[in-house]
Amino acid sequence: PEAKAELQAFVDSTPTQKDLADPTILTKHDGQLNWNPVAGGKVFVDGISHDDVVQGSIADCYLAGAISSLAQADPKAIENAIKDNGDGTYDVRFYENAGYNQPMKEVHVTIDGDMPMAEGATKGKYAKAREGTELWPGLLEKAYAQWKGGYEAIGNGGHATAVMTAITGKGTTSSNTSYTPADQLFKSIQTATAANKPVTAGTHGKDSGVDYNGTGVYAWHVYSVMGAVEEGGQKFVQLRNPWGNTEPGSDGKDDGIFKMKLEDFT
8 A cells, every 4th residue: 555655646746748739840851750759858968069959951050050159159048048847848938029129028939859750760850969868959949940830931041140039139240251351250250259159150052153062061051150260370260060060171070160261261
């Protein structure tokens, strides 16, 4: 009787795992994916790092690049945005513009921990963490998709600045490398990263006259900007590919992190 009472008390004190409606997947993946939880999943594993983020099979490099940059610049903003409800669901807080001269309005999106996976897969098809059990990149992307109307709504390009504002509630600025002097860009990157502000950079489209063939850099792609340094009289911009791999040159790591000469960057 005592054992049964203890077991019942344990059952009564264990939250029921909720299963919530999931956002729609990309149209091209209809019938190919299942919603499954990540085995042993935890929101954060060993803290929050820019290298946690791995973009999946979805064209939202702007989102993956933004949250990777934010993880480096202000990891607390990510930590504060996600709340584990302890019942298999998560509350993700975003911000949206409430109108002219009005403070940013909080938007709360509640999702469960199921991720879209291919048959037999253990990792999500879309955004994921490099460490297999870490959830935060996939949770942020899923909640953003739920808020905006599904993965199709966010999976065909977008603006990294919108994601940064949605998570931090702060405004953004932009520069065009075609019109801004290189030294000014270099100084802006140094100033922003030193002030713990997230920075991203987007490449031109294939029809812009810029040829990326053979460079290891891709058109219509967003990269996280990790900083700017000067070495031996040469100025470099430090970047990260949100794929978590594939970069110009070969340093033997293939982790997507690389340095680019300032003139090549511009």
